[in-house]
Amino acid sequence: MNKITLILLAALLFCILANYESFNLLKPQETASSEINKTLPKN
Known part of the structure; x- marks a missing residue:
């Protein structure tokens, strides 16, 4: 092989x-925001 x-x-x-790492970094943020939305009282 040259x-x-x-x-x-x-x-x-x-x-x-690099792409795999960025995907792994994005996923926890999405799950964290959805978890926060669940805990917030629904008006």
Whole structure:
């Protein structure tokens, strides 16, 4: 395998991991806001 292919694969893997991390960061915020909405008294 040449260096260019290796670098491209590494960059692709990094992008996938970065996207996965951002998805994991977004999910708890959504669940936290929905939990807060449940605890608030409904008018």
